[in-house]
Amino acid sequence: MTAQPSASPVDAHRQKLRAVGVEIAELTSADIADYVELVSSAYRGEGSKQGWTTEADLLGGQRLDGPMAEDMLAEADSQILLARDEQGRAVASVYVREPEDGAAYLGVLAVSPLGQGKGVGSALIGLAEAWVAEHWGATSMRMSVISKREELIAYYERRGYSRTGEVEPFPYGDERFGLPKVDDLEFVLLSKPLG
Template identity: 80%
Template sequence: MSSHPSATTVDAHRLNLGEAGFEVAELTAADIADYVELVSSAYRGEGSKQGWTTEADLLDGQRLDAPMAEAMLAEADSVILLVRDTRGRAVASVYVREPADGEAYLGVLAVSPLGQGKGVGSALIDLAEAWVVERWNAHAMSMSVINRREELIAYYERRGYERTGEVEPFPYGDERFGVPKVDDLEFVLLRKRLS
């Protein structure tokens, strides 16, 4: 990949991650097991408590399983970007969905606890935002974050995302998304204008 000034923003962001020793590629079926393990390590279980994105104090159980990941991969209107380190280990990922009325969606941003604090998550968000603008002509990005994750919401707010005032219910009773430890979970919707 060229770092020539005519390179697209998407390619420039890929290059920035590449210069830091990471490889970015679209998720394939061969990556599913690594992807599920990565997402689990970032959000659930004792290991996730090494990082600041853990949901382990709010939810038990799984965050994602192979059938769910395969269904996400099969969606015609979305892409999952996977970041691997120089040893081939999956260290970060992000899911983006094509715009509806110009607004793309960002979800399942995961950075391994071992990779947190190194700028990988921020670089991947930059890449995702550039991706939806340049590939899909998005003018905004939205996401949903669990309401009890104030530190995470504040992180996104520092990156230009704003609370919309809208909330969505948490899927209580559907253990594919975890087993809640508290009874007041819901999703806060955030949005950022991109262009």
Template identity: 80%
Template structure:
């Protein structure tokens, strides 16, 4: 008689999401339209103002388009996790890139404004951190956040992320990432130990 396969932390976090009504899977090409709509709803436009993660006061235009999403999906060193609710609606997603020198990267965390405040974002971050540590051997997780997003940075700091002191410039002039409404946008880098 063979022994049962041990449950990993990734499995445990997927189970937590499932028990609260969400199924999580790796993004496929069939999910692209839903993914783009989800990210747009979380970050841009009037609809995004229903949620607290909106960037609509800082940036106009798009956050993501189909070509950008397809390019992300085609990356060999990354994965996008997509959570759907019981009705099959895309409600949350997160982009992960494999570690460089032990540091994985977490980006484009999106939760539909209608799904915010229900714990799915936090549960998805927990899953992402476990994924990076268990499947890729990452010892830490890195992310970049627009410096003016004080409430969002505070949220990540409560989750154990710390400012590194590093700053990255905003890609002014590349409207694929949005149309800035001010000339002083920049990214602050955050880092969390996963050990």
């Protein structure tokens, strides 16, 4: 009897996502419109308030537009993973950037309000962590979260992320990132060792 090769961690996470009816692929230019709509639905506007990840009470305006998404896609040192459901609808995505000093970056994790509460976000985080370790040799993952998003920070902490003590300013005055509704926004940095 021949031993079956064991699945890689990336394949194992893809299987978890398939089990909840989601397929993952690397974003292409043909996906840009769906990607922008997905990110907007998860973070901004009235529709985002159906889910718990909304930023609509802190920020108005756009979260992402087509040209910004195209710029992200064109980056040589990053990857965007897009999840589609069985009907082909974009339901989740995550952006990862190659490591600096072993630390990859996770950003723009978006799960459609209709897809939240089904384990898709957690499974996608696991896939992103496995992906950066397997493809880029990352030894840790970093991310930045708006400090006022305590529920979201707690969500990441339950998944092994810790506050680093570092903060970054919010880009006030740059409407590409939204229209602040409060004047004390900043980002806290979180980190998690991988492996």
